[in-house]
Amino acid sequence: MMADKPPIMSVTESATCQVKALLEARGKPSAGIRIGVSTKGCSGLSYAIEYADEKGEFDEVVHKDGVNIFIDPKAIMFIFGTEMDYKEEKLKSGFTFTNPNESGRCGCGESFFV
Amino acid sequence: MNQVVVAVENLSLSSCWSCHTPFDGVHLFCPACHIIQPTAKLSPFSRYGLIATYDIDLKALEKTYLKVQQILHPDKFVSRTDREKLYSSQQTMEMNMAYEILKDDVKRAEALLQEEGVNFEEKTIHDPHVLMMSMEDREALDEATETGPLEVDAKKRYKDTVVDLKKVFEEKDLEKTIQKTLELKYLGKFLNDIKDKKRKLRENVTANS
Amino acid sequence: MLLQIHEPGQAPAPHQSDPGIAIGIDLGTTNSVVSILKEGDVHVISDEAGNRLIPSVVAYANDKVHVGHQALSSEGEKISSVKRLMGRGEGDLKSIAGQLPYKLASSEGMVKLEVNGSIKSPVEISADILKEIKRLSEEALGRRVTKSVITVPAYFDDGARAATKDAAKLAGLEVLRLINEPTAAALAYGLDQGKEGTYIIYDLGGGTFDVSILKMEKGVFKVLATGGDAALGGDDFDHLIAEKMTQSVTNEEEARNVLRHARKIKEALTIENAADGFTREQFNTLIQPLVKRTIDMTHNAIDDAGVELSDIQGIVLVGGSTRVPLVKEMLKSTFGFDPLDDHDPDEVVSEGAARQAAALLGEGDHLLLDVLPLSLGVETMGGLMDRIIDRNTSIPVSKAKEFTTYQDGQTAMMFHVLQGERETVEGNRSLAKFTLKDIPSMIAGAARIKVTFSVDADGLLTVSAEEQMTGQKQDIAVKPSYGLDAEEITNMLRDSMASAREDIESRLLIEKKVEASRVAHAIDTALRQDGELLNEVELKELLDYKDFLVNLAEKSESRNEIKDALEKFEELSKAFVEKRMNKAVSSALSGKDVSEFEKKEEEELAPCLK
Numbered sequence: 001m002m003a004d005k006p007p008i009m010s011v012t013e014s015a016t017c018q019v020k021a022l023l024e025a026r027g028k029p030s031a032g033i034r035i036g037v038s039t040k041g042c043s044g045l046s047y048a049i050e051y052a053d054e055k056g057e058f059d060e061v062v063h064k065d066g067v068n069i070f071i072d073p074k075a076i077m078f079i080f081g082t083e084m085d086y087k088e089e090k091l092k093s094g095f096t097f098t099n100p101n102e103s104g105r106c107g108c109g110e111s112f113f114v
Numbered sequence: 115m116n117q118v119v120v121a122v123e124n125l126s127l128s129s130c131w132s133c134h135t136p137f138d139g140v141h142l143f144c145p146a147c148h149i150i151q152p153t154a155k156l157s158p159f160s161r162y163g164l165i166a167t168y169d170i171d172l173k174a175l176e177k178t179y180l181k182v183q184q185i186l187h188p189d190k191f192v193s194r195t196d197r198e199k200l201y202s203s204q205q206t207m208e209m210n211m212a213y214e215i216l217k218d219d220v221k222r223a224e225a226l227l228q229e230e231g232v233n234f235e236e237k238t239i240h241d242p243h244v245l246m247m248s249m250e251d252r253e254a255l256d257e258a259t260e261t262g263p264l265e266v267d268a269k270k271r272y273k274d275t276v277v278d279l280k281k282v283f284e285e286k287d288l289e290k291t292i293q294k295t296l297e298l299k300y301l302g303k304f305l306n307d308i309k310d311k312k313r314k315l316r317e318n319v320t321a322n323s
Numbered sequence: 324m325l326l327q328i329h330e331p332g333q334a335p336a337p338h339q340s341d342p343g344i345a346i347g348i349d350l351g352t353t354n355s356v357v358s359i360l361k362e363g364d365v366h367v368i369s370d371e372a373g374n375r376l377i378p379s380v381v382a383y384a385n386d387k388v389h390v391g392h393q394a395l396s397s398e399g400e401k402i403s404s405v406k407r408l409m410g411r412g413e414g415d416l417k418s419i420a421g422q423l424p425y426k427l428a429s430s431e432g433m434v435k436l437e438v439n440g441s442i443k444s445p446v447e448i449s450a451d452i453l454k455e456i457k458r459l460s461e462e463a464l465g466r467r468v469t470k471s472v473i474t475v476p477a478y479f480d481d482g483a484r485a486a487t488k489d490a491a492k493l494a495g496l497e498v499l500r501l502i503n504e505p506t507a508a509a510l511a512y513g514l515d516q517g518k519e520g521t522y523i524i525y526d527l528g529g530g531t532f533d534v535s536i537l538k539m540e541k542g543v544f545k546v547l548a549t550g551g552d553a554a555l556g557g558d559d560f561d562h563l564i565a566e567k568m569t570q571s572v573t574n575e576e577e578a579r580n581v582l583r584h585a586r587k588i589k590e591a592l593t594i595e596n597a598a599d600g601f602t603r604e605q606f607n608t609l610i611q612p613l614v615k616r617t618i619d620m621t622h623n624a625i626d627d628a629g630v631e632l633s634d635i636q637g638i639v640l641v642g643g644s645t646r647v648p649l650v651k652e653m654l655k656s657t658f659g660f661d662p663l664d665d666h667d668p669d670e671v672v673s674e675g676a677a678r679q680a681a682a683l684l685g686e687g688d689h690l691l692l693d694v695l696p697l698s699l700g701v702e703t704m705g706g707l708m709d710r711i712i713d714r715n716t717s718i719p720v721s722k723a724k725e726f727t728t729y730q731d732g733q734t735a736m737m738f739h740v741l742q743g744e745r746e747t748v749e750g751n752r753s754l755a756k757f758t759l760k761d762i763p764s765m766i767a768g769a770a771r772i773k774v775t776f777s778v779d780a781d782g783l784l785t786v787s788a789e790e791q792m793t794g795q796k797q798d799i800a801v802k803p804s805y806g807l808d809a810e811e812i813t814n815m816l817r818d819s820m821a822s823a824r825e826d827i828e829s830r831l832l833i834e835k836k837v838e839a840s841r842v843a844h845a846i847d848t849a850l851r852q853d854g855e856l857l858n859e860v861e862l863k864e865l866l867d868y869k870d871f872l873v874n875l876a877e878k879s880e881s882r883n884e885i886k887d888a889l890e891k892f893e894e895l896s897k898a899f900v901e902k903r904m905n906k907a908v909s910s911a912l913s914g915k916d917v918s919e920f921e922k923k924e925e926e927e928l929a930p931c932l933k
Contacts, residue, residue, distance in 0.1 A: 048326075049328045050328065050329050094327050095326040096326065
């Protein structure tokens with residue numbers, strides 16, 4: 001079960017912690033969260049994070065500190081090697097992905113292309 | 115994984131320009147990433163998912179046309195990338211052209227016959243009845259001071275000819291189909307001439323009043 | 324960018340949270356109107372004096388440019404009705420007006436005017452109007468405005484459309500879409516009142532008449548046919564009255580006065596039965612033939628649309644000249660129902676533009692399907708126009724036709740692109756000329772040259788010609804001969820940039836103000852939720868500072884002042900933010916039986932309790 005291949009991505013402690021908190025607060029049983037890429041952004045692609053009620057058939061799973069993070073197969077090539085983090089700013093907070101593969105970002109940082 | 119892609123390409127199928135997922139190349143949107151795709155070379159019929167027959171459901175066609183516009187029209191791509199805007203425009207153009215052919219009783223017939231290798235520039239009406247009628251039509255139109263009755267009559271003949279045409283298409287009689295198509299084309303033109311005359315009569319009344 | 328976790332399928336598209344705003348502009352010949360859709364309602368933006376109609380007049384005086392009402396009262400040289408010159412070549416001008424100065428410009432290019440000692444193109448003058456519209460909008464909305472939908476008359480040809488887009492670009496406005504004025508009006512009625520069915524949109528302005536037949540069904544607005552007369556409008560009514568007036572006219576000044584007087588009489592007669600010796604009846608007799616002509620053209624458009632009179636559900640009135648009672652009466656007696664006139668005919672076009680602007684940014688899911696108003700083609704042997712795309716074809720559209728050489732060894736072919744409905748070249752508008760060279764030498768009729776016309780959703784044309792055997796290809800955007808070329812636009816943009824330094828400063832100030840009011844709003848919401856986390860002193864301090872921010876956002880004229888205040892506020896609210904976070908975490912963990920945690924591995928909880 002515990003494969004020894006390198007993990008698809010790394011997850012910081014504050015991220016797992018926040019995911020856990022949010023899953024608890026969701027108020028219904030969840031299998032974990034799912035990370036996908038959506039193609040709606042201004043320069044091609046953007047991340048989308050959703051609650052997952054179950055694991056998708058072809059999803060990759062990153063298990064960290066008791067949290068399941070499913071990765072949509074379409075997203076793997078974009079997610080590979082990134083670090084998922086949770087950040088708090090002045091009056092807002094949210095998750096970030098730092099992606100060494102990235103070659104460009106749109107002005108607002110909301111979408112990226114590889 | 116790469117080998118799979120190569121194999122698919124050898125079958126001359128395409129892959130999504132954005133996410134590179136291979137697919138049949140006919141879809142408007144990539145089945146994997148849902149991004150709009152460039153246009154494929156398709157007949158007007160297959161563009162609307164129809165079998166190439168003359169007798170088609172025009173109401174259903176209009177519905178499909180509107181549905182397609184809802185998802186393809188450039189207005190829906192204003193905030194997208196330039197490439198997506200371009201594909202949206204091209205896809206809409208193709209859909210508009212195909213719709214124009216399919217909804218028109220004459221153009222639809224011509225499109226089907228062209229598939230059979232018929233060159234319409236070489237074809238003329240042979241039927242002496244039709245020729246005679248067209249001469250009488252001209253005379254009547256020249257003399258008319260009111261287009262109403264002519265229009266009603268011509269519209270009825272047009273409708274009847276469409277019914278006839280459906281029949282001969284079904285019977286697969288090529289020569290008869292060509293002749294009926296030419297007759298319908300003539301009637302369409304005649305209806306247009308009636309419209310022009312109607313316009314002229316209207317303007318004369320205004321000018322004289 | 325910080326990402327949030329969403330319920331499956333609910334993740335918003337990037338930028339959806341703030342797609343920006345877009346204004347709807349009716350850039351009229353006489354007046355312009357600008358509107359915006361806010362929370363489902365259209366708001367007309369008025370100028371500082373509260374006027375909703377902005378006169379399309381620009382006054383140039385000693386480096387000062389005044390637009391609208393300010394221009395009317397300005398001492399400078401005034402230019403009005405510049406819309407009539409949009410996209411016009413010199414040759415067209417003579418037919419439009421005899422008195423305009425047009426000694427300038429090269430014979431190839433578009434019309435230019437000499438104004439107060441400098442040379443201006445209609446595009447630049449139009450851009451000055453749009454700049455003012457942009458400024459008024461930014462002031463009214465308190466934020467930057469860069470996107471717009473601009474309406475044009477349905478009969479506007481390719482050159483006039485391209486010129487309008489250029490003007491917007493010069494004014495710093497992106498045109499999301501050019502839409503036709505009657506279509507915009509239909510949109511306003513259809514979306515506001517949920518009208519369905521086939522409607523006549525009857526648009527009688529000062530100088531032009533437009534009529535469109537439009538089918539509205541389940542949120543789709545499909546233009547079936549459009550027609551009209553670019554030289555028939557309410558101004559002609561004034562002329563008819565003026566002709567009947569007894570004064571003899573000896574010079575231009577007097578002529579203008581007589582016309583002004585005639586217009587006053589016309590306006591009075593829309594409300595009263597007699598004015599200045601004219602009765603409503605006399606007036607009606609005078610204009611009856613003109614109104615009859617508009618009704619004939621309406622019948623023609625219905626024919627073109629391929630619908631029957633019995634299919635028509637109603638008539639929408641647009642344009643100030645539809646206020647003339649005879650127009651309404653004749654429409655009613657011809658078509659059998661009262662025309663819809665409950666939207667202000669001067670504002671309804673801008674209203675529709677604002678709705679379409681919002682729709683293009685993703686608010687609302689209606690769809691507008693428009694048509695090409697005038698046929699497009701090329702000149703062929705004998706000075707005739709060979710049509711490639713017929714009018715009333717749905718756009719966007721692309722069509723191709725093959726041509727061949729008519730001489731042995733012919734290696735070049737000239738194409739003359741035309742727009743209009745006449746058979747002969749002279750009767751139509753010349754859009755562009757270009758030559759396809761390097762055709763391989765062949766006997767006459769052997770070369771196959773495919774000419775493709777593409778019209779985009781704005782109604783703008785591009786043409787390409789390709790020799791089929793060699794692939795020798797020539798693309799042309801039909802713009803340069805009547806619009807401005809790219810270099811001219813770049814130069815003008817550069818010039819306007821230099822003078823726009825202060826513009827930028829004021830824009831930055833506006834943005835800072837908006838940020839301040841956003842922060843104030845955010846803290847307000849947070850305090851309402853979690854205010855009890857603070858003691859009274861802390862709470863009061865934050866509330867006071869919030870009020871201070873709101874005040875700054877409204878009144879401050881200093882960007883740095885607001886910036887400093889925002890930084891100080893960040894310091895002040897730090898403690899509160901931390902308390903909120905702790906609360907969020909503990910509330911996520913509360914309500915659980917301790918034994919539940921015990922079932923889980925120790926390490927799962929550890930990071931959260933740091």
